[in-house]
Amino acid sequence: MYAPSSDVRDPPSVYAQAAPPAPVAVPLTGRPHVGVAVIGAGFTGISAALHLAEAGVSVAVLEAKEVGSGASGRAFGQVVPYLKIGHRQILRHYGPERGARVIDAIAAGPDLVFELIARHGIECWPVRTGLIFAAHAPAGRRDLESRTAYWQDRCAPVEMLEGAACAEAVGSSLYAAASLDRRGGNLNPFAYVRGLARAAVAAGAVIHTRTPVRGISRRDGRWVVDAGANGGAEGLTADAVLLATNAYTDDLWPGLRESVVPVRGHGFVSAPLSDNVRHSILPGRQSLTDTRRLFSGVRMLPNGRLHGSAFGPTSGPEPAADFRRVDGRMRQLYPQLGAVQWDETWTGWVAMTTDHVPRVHELAPGLWAGLGYNGRGIAAATLMGRELAARARGAGDDTLTFPLVPMRPQPWYRAAPFMVGALARWYRVRDVVDELRFLPKR
Ligand SMILES: Cc1cc2nc3c(=O)[nH]c(=O)nc-3n(C[C@H](O)[C@H](O)[C@H](O)COP(=O)(O)OP(=O)(O)OC[C@H]3O[C@@H](n4cnc5c(N)ncnc54)[C@H](O)[C@@H]3O)c2cc1C
The missing domain is CATH 3.30.9.10 (D-Amino Acid Oxidase, subunit A, domain 2)
Structure with a gap:
């Protein structure tokens, strides 16, 4: 069984040493009410929180570890204007109108990232030479x-x-x-997510770190989010909840973990x-x-x-x-x-999807999840966060890039480690054959 939350080592010190200080995190006490609760403090969750806070919505981020502890603080750092699949496959997958919208929005992803960096003065080694x-x-x-x-x-x-x-x-x-x-570039991803988080806090978002969410339920027209490491009575209530846990998704919502392959x-x-x-x-x-x-x-x-x-x-x-x-x-x-x-x-951990495109699900009224960037998440997850924020404020599919799709847990999820391992070994063999045929000998 996969255990994506089991990273023993912290995000790399080479990133951390050059990152802005962690944003002020507030201990969660009592049961405050917020407009939107965001679960997960990577690019998706923090971008959502920043865009909500800038729109004047009260927002709290709940993170099991620290800001950037998941993939966002560990990424290679390339800011790409592409998804994993090319333009022809995107057009086939979504159809001509939506496909063109996805291609254009993803192509503009680096503009979004570098504009946020410039606007918030984020020190994260931004390089935009391509x-x-x-x-x-x-x-x-x-x-x-x-x-x-x-x-x-x-x-x-x-x-x-x-x-x-x-x-x-x-x-x-x-x-x-x-x-x-x-159009693309590269950066220090841990510094970028921390800088975004500091901007979100400056705009009014509250971040609770070391606060794993243990359960989400619906009561009296509100979402009840039970959280905290001690199994105590902490938590909050919210009008809407955004799940931004990507490959680190646990069993918080039935089937979500099994809908991607870490x-x-x-x-x-x-x-x-x-x-x-x-x-x-x-x-x-x-x-x-x-x-x-x-x-x-x-x-x-x-x-x-x-x-x-x-x-x-x-x-x-x-x-x-x-x-x-x-x-x-x-x-x-x-x-x-x-x-x-x-x-x-x-x-x-990278979250792969079987069709190689990111997914947005409305899991219940007022509860959305965005995930599955297939290793292309710096720009795409920043964009996804902005779109989840818009959904929480009432925007519909017609004005957004990523359409809502049904969540589909993979029935073969438990076998995925063996399948992925076998596929990777097969790819390795094909790469070695290509290397012997086509690359100069050194
Ligand atoms: C090694 C590596 C290299 C990569 N390189 C690139 C690259 O060069 N370019 C690129 O574009 N993308 C790259 N990616 C992909 C990119 O990093 C991800 O797509 C992106 O970080 C996903 O962001 P996220 O916010 O959705 O998820 P994450 O950053 O993984 O955040 C999810 C968060 O949810 C938290 N969480 C989970 N469960 C709970 C819970 N129950 N309660 C509270 N919190 C919870 C986790 O602790 C985690 O912090 C790379 C990924 C990896 C792993």
Whole structure:
């Protein structure tokens, strides 16, 4: 059985050391009444709280651990204008009108994130010089060319980099071609969610940390939220409740946990690199991913550390630090690295959905959940939070991006760890075959 709440290690210290102080958290006492109770203090919940508070709604956030303790404080940090699936699949999934709306709103996701950062003066290493997607094989190159052409037709700042231009942008001759999308960027996700939370508190939201919610029920026309670590009588009542627990969803609402598949992601950072090596890697400060199935990302942090994510155990207890995979991949990409000292590793849970699009459910009148970002949540969850806030204020599907869909618990949920593990191993084999066929030997 999955246990997504079982992260033993805190979010990475490399993020925490550069983050603003935690927002003031208030102990929950008695049974106050609020307009909206938000459960979960990641990008989704905090964005919802900020947008509600700015609209003058009384809002309280209830978080089992600390702000950013879930995936939001552990993400790789890429702010992407895409969902996991491409524009053709989005149009097929939603139909032409809604599909176009989803594509446009997701493409504008980085604008939303960087505008919030600028407006609230959030210190979170914001870099908006774009994202590099490199082709590891001819099929990957065709996909990137098709996506680039689609966006160029729509006048978006996306271009193909070939040969020497690609090598210069990446800082490596491993790839022959890449797509550079100047709409995206990267940041310190833990600092971003903390900064958003501080802005939400400044706007009037109340945040209760170390306050796990144990039950939600309906009584006398109000939602009753039972919370607190001690099993005591704390809690609150609310006119509306927003569930923003994503991959960390427990059994708070029947079937919600089983409606997504939690998969572990892994992050790694090195000790600071020497000046000449650090300047040779991704000199434009974009983050890099490639078209391999299990290749996640590489970027240089402003403190001169190399940050990578790599394939690892997809479920089970939090694994001990293992730097071998990331080390091999980084040396293949950047032979100039020499011996790298890896300082820190961490993991977090990504919520996957079977159709690879986020979901919004109205679980009962006045109770909504938004989740399932498939590893693309910095922009999409910020947008989802804004939309959940709008729903709590009475907005309907016609004015919002993500339509309400029925919640569907997966009957095979208990078998998911084995299925995901087997799929990841199969992807790994296919990636290795592609590497042997298409990537230069080092
Ligand atoms: C390793 C990794 C790398 C990633 N990289 C990227 C990336 O580069 N770019 C990108 O866009 N996305 C990335 N993602 C995905 C992104 O981080 C998530 O989509 C996003 O953080 C989801 O935000 P959230 O607020 O919905 O959930 P979370 O941040 O997970 O927050 C959920 C919160 O709910 C709380 N909670 C759960 N149950 C309860 C309860 N009963 N009572 C109270 N609180 C509760 C949890 O403690 C948690 O804090 C990555 C994710 C991981 C794990």
